[in-house]
Amino acid sequence: MTAVLTGPQRATRRRRTLLVLGVLTLAVVAAYLTVDVTGSWGYALQQRGRRLAAMAVVAVAVAVSTVLFQTVTNNRILTPEIMGFDRLFVLIQTVGVFVLGAATVTTTDPRLRFAVEVVVLIGFGAVLYRSLFGRTERDVYVLVLLGVVLGSTFTSLTLLVSRLIDPNEFLTLQDLLFASFTSVDRQMLALSAVLVALVTLGVWRLLPRLDVVALGRDTAVGLGVEHRRVVDRALLAVAVLVAVATALVGPITFLGLLVANLARQLLGTHRHAWVLPGAALLAVLALAGGQLVLEQLFGFNSSLSVMVNFVGGIVFIALLIREPRQ
Amino acid sequence: MIEIESVSKSYGGVRVLDDVSLTIPTGGITSLIGANGAGKSTLLSVASRLLPADSGRVRVDGMDVATTPGPVLARRLAVLRQENAMSVRLTVRELVAFGRFPHSGGRLTREDSRQVDEALAWFELGPLADRHLDQLSGGQRQRAYVAMVMCQGTDHVLLDEPLNNLDMRHAVQMMRMLRGMADELERTVVLVVHDVNVASCYSDRIVAMREGQLVAEGPTSELMTPELLRKVFDVEVEVHELAGRRIGVPWS
Numbered sequence: 036m037t038a039v040l041t042g043p044q045r046a047t048r049r050r051r052t053l054l055v056l057g058v059l060t061l062a063v064v065a066a067y068l069t070v071d072v073t074g075s076w077g078y079a080l081q082q083r084g085r086r087l088a089a090m091a092v093v094a095v096a097v098a099v100s101t102v103l104f105q106t107v108t109n110n111r112i113l114t115p116e117i118m119g120f121d122r123l124f125v126l127i128q129t130v131g132v133f134v135l136g137a138a139t140v141t142t143t144d145p146r147l148r149f150a151v152e153v154v155v156l157i158g159f160g161a162v163l164y165r166s167l168f169g170r171t172e173r174d175v176y177v178l179v180l181l182g183v184v185l186g187s188t189f190t191s192l193t194l195l196v197s198r199l200i201d202p203n204e205f206l207t208l209q210d211l212l213f214a215s216f217t218s219v220d221r222q223m224l225a226l227s228a229v230l231v232a233l234v235t236l237g238v239w240r241l242l243p244r245l246d247v248v249a250l251g252r253d254t255a256v257g258l259g260v261e262h263r264r265v266v267d268r269a270l271l272a273v274a275v276l277v278a279v280a281t282a283l284v285g286p287i288t289f290l291g292l293l294v295a296n297l298a299r300q301l302l303g304t305h306r307h308a309w310v311l312p313g314a315a316l317l318a319v320l321a322l323a324g325g326q327l328v329l330e331q332l333f334g335f336n337s338s339l340s341v342m343v344n345f346v347g348g349i350v351f352i353a354l355l356i357r358e359p360r361q
Numbered sequence: 362m363i364e365i366e367s368v369s370k371s372y373g374g375v376r377v378l379d380d381v382s383l384t385i386p387t388g389g390i391t392s393l394i395g396a397n398g399a400g401k402s403t404l405l406s407v408a409s410r411l412l413p414a415d416s417g418r419v420r421v422d423g424m425d426v427a428t429t430p431g432p433v434l435a436r437r438l439a440v441l442r443q444e445n446a447m448s449v450r451l452t453v454r455e456l457v458a459f460g461r462f463p464h465s466g467g468r469l470t471r472e473d474s475r476q477v478d479e480a481l482a483w484f485e486l487g488p489l490a491d492r493h494l495d496q497l498s499g500g501q502r503q504r505a506y507v508a509m510v511m512c513q514g515t516d517h518v519l520l521d522e523p524l525n526n527l528d529m530r531h532a533v534q535m536m537r538m539l540r541g542m543a544d545e546l547e548r549t550v551v552l553v554v555h556d557v558n559v560a561s562c563y564s565d566r567i568v569a570m571r572e573g574q575l576v577a578e579g580p581t582s583e584l585m586t587p588e589l590l591r592k593v594f595d596v597e598v599e600v601h602e603l604a605g606r607r608i609g610v611p612w613s
Contacts, residue, residue, distance in 0.1 A: 254442075
């Protein structure tokens with residue numbers, strides 16, 4: 036067994052880990068912006084800068100939403116994406132185009148469109164939470180299975196609806212759905228950045244109470260935390276953040292799982308004030324680093340979400356296998 | 362003082378608590394006894410606002426637990442449930458420090474840290490303070506949880522089967538520590554216990570329940586009788602006086 040560290044020693048180690056993560060992230064960001072620039076620097080920096088900004092927004096949204104979701108559901112395996120949140124978002128958009136027509140959807144103020152989508156997601160989150168994560172402890176395998184079923188149901192419904200859509204309208208839909216970091220709309224990016232910043236700031240005040248909520252409902256109530264209220268707010272934040280991330284780049288199912296668990300592992304704590312920045316830095320690192328490798332080594336011939344899901348999927352399976360021993 | 366007024370609670374049509382009224386006076390140890398499913402744990406959960414009652418109300422020092430804001434009540438009453446599996450990995454000190462949350466809101470003051478150290482010392486957890494909970498034995502972990510609840514510094518401490526999973530040595534040790542909390546720190550301790558002899562040897566008052574109803578309550582010496590125990594547990598129990606203590610022997 037390794038030597039037992041005291042509290043202050045652990046704190047020093049945490050600080051150092053976070054610092055190293057920060058430096059690494061800066062290095063990758065700098066590399067992403069500057070490696071292999073041919074032609075106009077101004078143009079390259081502008082293009083890459085925008086992509087990087089999109090990645091940072093998505094990284095923070097995914098990291099924060101996953102950590103919060105895992106805290107209020109008291110587990111380390113399920114994420115909003117695994118429970119089907121992001122695919123529901125895709126379904127909402129598809130149904131929107133089907134019912135209202137592409138012209139209506141694309142000419143609607145993106146803020147209004149986004150608000151409607153978020154409201155549906157919040158409803159889904161509330162129903163999911165009340166029916167599944169209520170008082171009784173559920174077997175995590177049942178929940179994973181349910182997530183898989185929900186996810187594939189949403190995907191199938193999306194497919195069904197998109198078959199019914201007029202081919203021309205379908206093209207518009209694809210533009211909406213298959214966004215990637217290379218084609219992020221500037222207006223959407225600004226809106227997303229503001230939303231993520233606001234939500235993250237709002238969440239910051241909840242952090243000490245979230246630390247207690249992570250101990251389980253009964254313990255949290257016993258310690259005087261208004262459990263229901265904190266959970267409601269956290270789920271609200273999760274719904275907005277998942278919507279932002281999915282709207283920007285589409286589903287990256289396992290990114291959140293990867294960074295949330297890695298952050299807890301590296302920092303050796305579950306305290307949100309540490310885990311949230313750690314997970315966000317790791318997410319930027321994964322996205323920017325992955326995109327760098329993708330662009331330089333594979334010449335854009337692969338998709339970043341495929342890579343992230345490959346690594347994240349392995350971590351997910353490893354966590355599932357290890358879980359019974361906890 | 363905890364006043365329970367005609368509290369009822371049903372689960373899926375089954376009445377688990379049936380019009381229970383009870384006053385638990387300030388000070389000493391009160392033990393809730395009864396067969397499995399008698400409603401002891403449910404009563405404890407309702408009294409500590411972990412479960413809402415279907416009807417009736419509970420007041421702690423005059424405050425209705427259903428309406429008093431969580432943080433206010435958490436400075437008067439602390440509760441520990443039987444199951445405490447946590448999905449997060451904590452050291453003993455971190456866990457115990459959570460007991461100060463109702464006072465500190467997450468930022469420990471020097472006074473909070475002093476109280477944490479005191480609770481650790483009281484439950485002889487000092488040498489284990491920086492270990493993780495999953496590195497401890499069942500008995501040590503149980504002590505850590507009780508230490509957290511004690512650290513909350515409340516006048517009322519409600520514990521659901523604190524002796525669960527403890528062997529004889531650790532059970533006795535735990536009961537001595539709880540006795541000390543009641544005597545030296547003047548806390549009002551309420552326990553759910555399933556061993557009547559533990560209740561008999563360590564508590565001042567006994568509350569006996571059966572099928573969701575109150576059977577009897579009063580000083581331990583008055584309640585440790587063969588008649589009452591038969592009524593509560595449906596088993597013939599002889600009660601013998603041993604070294605000034607009443608011991609029930611059900612294996613006759």
